[in-house]
Amino acid sequence: MDDFRDCLGLVANFAAIATAFVALVGSGWYVVERCKKKHRLEAYLKAERDKGADKGQRSVLHLIARVGLTEQEILQVSFRSKHIGRVLTTNKADGIAKDILLEYRD
Numbered sequence: 001m002d003d004f005r006d007c008l009g010l011v012a013n014f015a016a017i018a019t020a021f022v023a024l025v026g027s028g029w030y031v032v033e034r035c036k037k038k039h040r041l042e043a044y045l046k047a048e049r050d051k052g053a054d055k056g057q058r059s060v061l062h063l064i065a066r067v068g069l070t071e072q073e074i075l076q077v078s079f080r081s082k083h084i085g086r087v088l089t090t091n092k093a094d095g096i097a098k099d100i101l102l103e104y105r106d
Contacts, residue, residue: 038077041067045084045104057087057101078102 044067049056058066063074078084087101 034077034080037069037073038081041069041074041077041102042081042083042104045102049104055103057103059099059101063102074102075100 041063044063045056045058048058060071060074063069064071067074069077078086083104083106085103085105087103088097089099089101090096091098
C-alpha cells in the first residue's frame with residue numbers, strides 16, 4: 001500500500017510540474033502572438049503612410065481585409081500601440097460618428 005501511495009504522490013508531483021510548464025508555454029505563446037499582431041498592423045499602417053498618396057489612414061474594415069486580423073484584434077492592438085492613432089469620422093449632415101480610421105504616428 002505504501003508503494004502505491006508513493007507512486008501516486010510521484011504522479012501528482014509530475015502532474016503539477018507539467019501543468020505549470022504548459023501554463024508557462026501557453027502564456028509565452030499568447031504574448032508572442034500579441035506582439036506579432038501589433039508589429040504586423042504597425043508595419044502595414046507605416047507602409048501605407050510612407051507611400052505618400054494620402055495620410056495613410058485606413059478603416060477598420062480595410063484593415064480586416066488587408067492585415068487578416070479580426071475587428072476586435074485590430075482595436076485591441078490600436079489601444080496597446082504607441083504608434084497607432086485612432087481618428088473618428090462623422091457624417092457632415094448630422095455629426096454622428098461614421099467610422100474609425102487608424103493611422104501610423106511616430
